[in-house]
Amino acid sequence: MEDFNAVEILIVEDNPRDAELTLRALKKNNLANNILVAQDGAEALDFFFCRGKFAKRSFTNPPKVVLLDLKLPKVSGLEVLKIVKEDKRTSHIPIVVVTSSKQEPDMKEAYALGVNSYVVKPVDFDQFINAMSSLGLYWLLVNEPLK
Numbered sequence: 001m002e003d004f005n006a007v008e009i010l011i012v013e014d015n016p017r018d019a020e021l022t023l024r025a026l027k028k029n030n031l032a033n034n035i036l037v038a039q040d041g042a043e044a045l046d047f048f049f050c051r052g053k054f055a056k057r058s059f060t061n062p063p064k065v066v067l068l069d070l071k072l073p074k075v076s077g078l079e080v081l082k083i084v085k086e087d088k089r090t091s092h093i094p095i096v097v098v099t100s101s102k103q104e105p106d107m108k109e110a111y112a113l114g115v116n117s118y119v120v121k122p123v124d125f126d127q128f129i130n131a132m133s134s135l136g137l138y139w140l141l142v143n144e145p146l147k
Helices: 016-028 041-048 077-086 104-112 125-142
Strands: 009-012 035-038 065-068 095-099 117-120
Touching: 009 016, 009 041, 009 125, 016 035, 016 125, 035 041, 041 077, 065 077, 065 125, 077 095, 077 104, 095 125, 104 117, 117 125
Parallel strands: 009 035, 009 065, 065 095, 095 117
Antiparallel strands: none
8 A cells, every 4th residue: 555644444464364354355345545553553653653654644634544453563452553543643533442351350450441332353254253253343434534
């Protein structure tokens, strides 16, 4: 993807299989036109704060939604969430945690940090595809973002 300002969905996922399944689910509903996959928390933070390879990106064009895994290399998903929600330039961006963790402490911390939704990844392939499709449809077509 060349135009980082056109990103509508940022997927922050280090597992290539889960990232591919999410992309597949979104494509199924024609929602995969402007998607970027960040493979770790540091890359996601560079995207949010227009650093590194994203230096030419503008804060004025945030993604419509971020699908954030918790267990990430370099910077954890919870740390990414904390940093993004604490900054006035990025705090309004909807972030959905999409993780395999059903641990109550993870859920409590994510909500305390300002996550907009917490979704546990279904293990079943069809359920995973349906869950990601529903997420995409809701956040891109139903939700009214703050502008």
